[in-house]
Amino acid sequence: MAVNxxxxxxxxxxxxQDLLGYGxxxxxxxxxxxxxxxxxxxxxxxxSDRPLLFSFFLVQLLFSFLPLLLFVGFALSTATVxxxxxxxxxxxxxxxxxLFLIPTLFITSSIASLVFLWAxxxxxxxxxxxxxxxxxxxxxxxxxxxxxxxxxIEKPQRNGVGFDIKTEAAEFKD
Numbered sequence: 001m002a003v004n005x006x007x008x009x010x011x012x013x014x015x016x017q018d019l020l021g022y023g024x025x026x027x028x029x030x031x032x033x034x035x036x037x038x039x040x041x042x043x044x045x046x047x048s049d050r051p052l053l054f055s056f057f058l059v060q061l062l063f064s065f066l067p068l069l070l071f072v073g074f075a076l077s078t079a080t081v082x083x084x085x086x087x088x089x090x091x092x093x094x095x096x097x098x099l100f101l102i103p104t105l106f107i108t109s110s111i112a113s114l115v116f117l118w119a120x121x122x123x124x125x126x127x128x129x130x131x132x133x134x135x136x137x138x139x140x141x142x143x144x145x146x147x148x149x150x151x152x153i154e155k156p157q158r159n160g161v162g163f164d165i166k167t168e169a170a171e172f173k174d
Contacts, residue, residue, distance in 0.1 A: 027036075047054040143151045 145151060
C-alpha cells in the first residue's frame with residue numbers, strides 16, 4: 001500500500017460527509033435553517049413541558065409513519081398509472097380521429113379552392129365584359145326590355161354613385 005493513498009475507511013467517511021452536506025443543502029433549500037431551529041426549539045419545549053403526551057405522539061408517529069408512507073407511495077403510483085393510461089388512451093383515439101380528419105381537410109380545402117377559383121374567374125370575366133362593352137350611362141337612361149316595357153333610370157347629377165329606378169313606363173313600339 002502506498003503512503004499517499006487514503007484508506008478505504010477514510011474514503012468512506014469522506015463520501016458520507018459529502019452525502020450529508022448534499023442532503024443538508026437540499027433541506028436548506030426547502031426549509032430555511034431559522035425555521036428549522038424554531039421548530040426544533042418549540043418541539044423541545046413541548047417535550048420538556050408535557051413528556052407523557054409528547055411520548056404518546058412520538059410513538060404514534062413512529063408506528064404510523066411506514067403505513068402512511070406506503071399509502072402515499074401507492075396513491076402517487078396509482079395517479080401516475082392513471083395519468084399515463086389517460087394520455088395513452090387519448091393519443092390512441094386522437095390518432096384514429098386524425099385518420100378521418102386529414103382526408104376530410106384535403107377534400108374541403110380542394111372544394112374551397114375550386115369555389116375560390118370559380119369566383120375569381122367569374123369576377124375577372126365580368127370585369128372584362130364590363131370594360132369591353134361600350135355601354136355607359138350619363139344622366140337618364142331608358143332601357144327597352146324584351147317584354148315590350150321600358151325602364152327609366154335616373155342618375156343624380158351630383159358626384160354620387162347611386163341610381164334611381166323611376167318606374168316602368170308603358171309599352172313601346174319599334
